[in-house]
Amino acid sequence: MAQKPSIPKGTRDFSPNEVIKRNYITGIIQKHFQVFGFQPIETPSFENSETLLGKYGDEGDRLIFKILNSGDFISKVDDYTYSSKDSTSLGPKITEKALRYDLTVPFARYVVMHRNEIEFPFKRYQIQPVWRADRPQKGRFREFYQCDADVVGANSLLQEVEFIQLYDAVFSDLKLQGVTIKLNNRKILSGISEVIGAKHLLVDFTVALDKLDKIGREGVEKEMLNKGISEAAIEKVAPLFSLSGTNLEQLDALGLMLKTSEEGSAGVEDLRFIVQTVEQLGLEVAKLEIDVTLARGLNYYTGAIFEVSAPKNINMGSIGGGGRYDDLTGIFGLNDVSGVGISFGLDRIYLVLEELELFPESIEQSLEVLCLNFGEKEALASLKLISTLRKAGVKADLYPSDAKIQKQFKYANNRKVPYVILIGAEELAKNTFVVKNMMDGGQKSFDLERPEEFVQDL
Amino acid sequence: MAQKPSIPKGTRDFSPNEVIKRNYITGIIQKHFQVFGFQPIETPSFENSETLLGKYGDEGDRLIFKILNSGDFISKVDDYTYSSKDSTSLGPKITEKALRYDLTVPFARYVVMHRNEIEFPFKRYQIQPVWRADRPQKGRFREFYQCDADVVGANSLLQEVEFIQLYDAVFSDLKLQGVTIKLNNRKILSGISEVIGAKHLLVDFTVALDKLDKIGREGVEKEMLNKGISEAAIEKVAPLFSLSGTNLEQLDALGLMLKTSEEGSAGVEDLRFIVQTVEQLGLEVAKLEIDVTLARGLNYYTGAIFEVSAPKNINMGSIGGGGRYDDLTGIFGLNDVSGVGISFGLDRIYLVLEELELFPESIEQSLEVLCLNFGEKEALASLKLISTLRKAGVKADLYPSDAKIQKQFKYANNRKVPYVILIGAEELAKNTFVVKNMMDGGQKSFDLERPEEFVQDL
Numbered sequence: 001m002a003q004k005p006s007i008p009k010g011t012r013d014f015s016p017n018e019v020i021k022r023n024y025i026t027g028i029i030q031k032h033f034q035v036f037g038f039q040p041i042e043t044p045s046f047e048n049s050e051t052l053l054g055k056y057g058d059e060g061d062r063l064i065f066k067i068l069n070s071g072d073f074i075s076k077v078d079d080y081t082y083s084s085k086d087s088t089s090l091g092p093k094i095t096e097k098a099l100r101y102d103l104t105v106p107f108a109r110y111v112v113m114h115r116n117e118i119e120f121p122f123k124r125y126q127i128q129p130v131w132r133a134d135r136p137q138k139g140r141f142r143e144f145y146q147c148d149a150d151v152v153g154a155n156s157l158l159q160e161v162e163f164i165q166l167y168d169a170v171f172s173d174l175k176l177q178g179v180t181i182k183l184n185n186r187k188i189l190s191g192i193s194e195v196i197g198a199k200h201l202l203v204d205f206t207v208a209l210d211k212l213d214k215i216g217r218e219g220v221e222k223e224m225l226n227k228g229i230s231e232a233a234i235e236k237v238a239p240l241f242s243l244s245g246t247n248l249e250q251l252d253a254l255g256l257m258l259k260t261s262e263e264g265s266a267g268v269e270d271l272r273f274i275v276q277t278v279e280q281l282g283l284e285v286a287k288l289e290i291d292v293t294l295a296r297g298l299n300y301y302t303g304a305i306f307e308v309s310a311p312k313n314i315n316m317g318s319i320g321g322g323g324r325y326d327d328l329t330g331i332f333g334l335n336d337v338s339g340v341g342i343s344f345g346l347d348r349i350y351l352v353l354e355e356l357e358l359f360p361e362s363i364e365q366s367l368e369v370l371c372l373n374f375g376e377k378e379a380l381a382s383l384k385l386i387s388t389l390r391k392a393g394v395k396a397d398l399y400p401s402d403a404k405i406q407k408q409f410k411y412a413n414n415r416k417v418p419y420v421i422l423i424g425a426e427e428l429a430k431n432t433f434v435v436k437n438m439m440d441g442g443q444k445s446f447d448l449e450r451p452e453e454f455v456q457d458l
Numbered sequence: 459m460a461q462k463p464s465i466p467k468g469t470r471d472f473s474p475n476e477v478i479k480r481n482y483i484t485g486i487i488q489k490h491f492q493v494f495g496f497q498p499i500e501t502p503s504f505e506n507s508e509t510l511l512g513k514y515g516d517e518g519d520r521l522i523f524k525i526l527n528s529g530d531f532i533s534k535v536d537d538y539t540y541s542s543k544d545s546t547s548l549g550p551k552i553t554e555k556a557l558r559y560d561l562t563v564p565f566a567r568y569v570v571m572h573r574n575e576i577e578f579p580f581k582r583y584q585i586q587p588v589w590r591a592d593r594p595q596k597g598r599f600r601e602f603y604q605c606d607a608d609v610v611g612a613n614s615l616l617q618e619v620e621f622i623q624l625y626d627a628v629f630s631d632l633k634l635q636g637v638t639i640k641l642n643n644r645k646i647l648s649g650i651s652e653v654i655g656a657k658h659l660l661v662d663f664t665v666a667l668d669k670l671d672k673i674g675r676e677g678v679e680k681e682m683l684n685k686g687i688s689e690a691a692i693e694k695v696a697p698l699f700s701l702s703g704t705n706l707e708q709l710d711a712l713g714l715m716l717k718t719s720e721e722g723s724a725g726v727e728d729l730r731f732i733v734q735t736v737e738q739l740g741l742e743v744a745k746l747e748i749d750v751t752l753a754r755g756l757n758y759y760t761g762a763i764f765e766v767s768a769p770k771n772i773n774m775g776s777i778g779g780g781g782r783y784d785d786l787t788g789i790f791g792l793n794d795v796s797g798v799g800i801s802f803g804l805d806r807i808y809l810v811l812e813e814l815e816l817f818p819e820s821i822e823q824s825l826e827v828l829c830l831n832f833g834e835k836e837a838l839a840s841l842k843l844i845s846t847l848r849k850a851g852v853k854a855d856l857y858p859s860d861a862k863i864q865k866q867f868k869y870a871n872n873r874k875v876p877y878v879i880l881i882g883a884e885e886l887a888k889n890t891f892v893v894k895n896m897m898d899g900g901q902k903s904f905d906l907e908r909p910e911e912f913v914q915d916l
Contacts, residue, residue: 004791005506005791007567008554013500013572014501016582019498036848036853037854045601048463065504065528066525068525073545073549082543086532087531095526099503113471119872133528154858158841158856161841367495380738383735393489395495396495397495397581
């Protein structure tokens, strides 16, 4: 019996309409990556296991898909290990390769392996799928694309400025108004924990602060007390809860609060430079906002931290993020290479554009012209015309059989074809073709010898 | 100690120059797929194992990469199977998913699962990587892209005509002269084996015939005799060894030889229609050639068989191929859906274009304009100019630090940047910028308020 087919949970088929819309987004992202001077690289879908394992914490290691060794994989397992029947010790003996979990670690591996042929500073972009054995749920998949741009080997804060401009350029081109780019700096978070005398509690402290939106000032303070931060210390960071005014005014307040911390002050100065430079250059659609509660990727970012929020009227998490990390390639033996990068969340951007109906209408016209098929002789004349249209770049097709005309028109409607061409016996005799405009129903006749007149009309 | 990183054998990193060239090829293929009315789909990188296994023969099954189940995979293996310590019986118990081996089986699975939302005839294209655990060797990889276009649900031979035009359009756009599209039909091969009274020896017979180029007529006849084909039978197909003249003349000779075989005659008539129609429509760069020795994919093609050869002066196997298969989706329970499709060999086309130096020169200019960096104040003025250039679609960048000017020029040279912009203290005072043409060394000054004058110059 034939199988009833299905696909693995957490994966997706993309139908034409979806692929076209996804390509619309990645096409715009890619265009701006290029215009900003980034160069594309691609890395293999699977890496040697040791390249990936241990880079994302224990939870990450569990979520990495491992590829079973080919051939007689089990014969290479020693009897002692085999007798344990233990997945943890058996796994590494029967797998050598694993699907990539993100684009950052493979990029670091790439930089180290190719360091002699790379021109530094190296600005690279990479748009490829990644895989995670996460529990699938709404908006979370086991296969999804990442769209990353990073610069390695450049310490200048102008890089951070450029990434903010890049976000703005992409969202502007996507006609997405109301996006907010939130900006923080790990040095500021460090500085705060230093000022309150709880440097070792940096993570606890930022986790609590991160909840300000949800649980309010009182809730955050309560959680800080529970974590062992003193009341006197909490008093010192009171300004955090009432930051207001422009970005520069907030930075002034932070600067005062952190004046005794060298690291904190440096973080404030970094952000001041970024904010001032961005203000001088101007943004098209995005808003830049200092957000000291922003603590994503705290375990690897060492400088600026970015996160992009969808417009406020949309219920959606972040649609992008990034930051500066000071030692990306150290894990592979190349030290002192500073990096900074951002990522675009393709799936979420897709949902936002869908909800706000921001995809261009013409995107659904995967076919511009359909020639109806009235039989062999007429079809041949149609094919000649179609050849000419295609050479002019027009997406044109012939209905592949002389089915009932009604059926052919139905096909044209379903594929949202704007123009249908008719070459029946009568037209053939007169050496003409008739174009029917499917939007307004209008018809127009053209000379088969002068198809360019129709092309100009398009 | 830091790891010395490497990548799995048979996989590749693609550096910017390679990605750009690969994208140039797939971009052209994709453009023509669309112009010919094909729509894109994408399927997941891994499928349920039962979707893939058993579809490519025993050898294929061995070459499919299996993904180890996540979590405590071994606890689900019964003790009996475990005690055997046998890879063949253990494998299926610890893997449920596998990386796709080609795009055809996932496409068939897609068509069956989505049949209620698909408009038939369905013309789809798909450009995605596939994985095979093959022994890596020169030109054979464990991860590579396939570029496929297929039509399902259309029986007309006009589809075959279109695919020949499509090959021609793509290779014409790639400026690749001298490509030969070889054409055969399984019905002709069947007819021949019928005429010689050795229908059951079809495969042996075509395997022998396939070697005509290499071992000559005598060699082929000897091999046929060895396989049990009689001398009298071989005599009947003598015309095969001396086919000459135009395609239509060769088809006439074949028609005579196969006149007693209904199937063989039908095959000849099919090819006659295809050849005649293609002749009326004309081809730009490719040559269409009947080749009765062509027997690729004999176990699944049921009608036309295509294969594309690189220009004769290039030592390279086929750079594309395809054919008609009458029951693609039957394995998944949807019968009577005829399909026909072709594939482009990306890696080989790349090598051919490289060898013939057919990549456009401008392809290496991933950056059009580099602004040198003379310090903070000058850099800010440069960034403003760069913003304007980028908005006009120019790939422009600022060197990220005020390094020695010689170093910055070296970077521009290595990245093959055609224009370098200088805004030093002097220019800033005069509100101008200087453009240095890196090809001829010429310099020209522009007003910082009117960057559009430079853009027009580009």
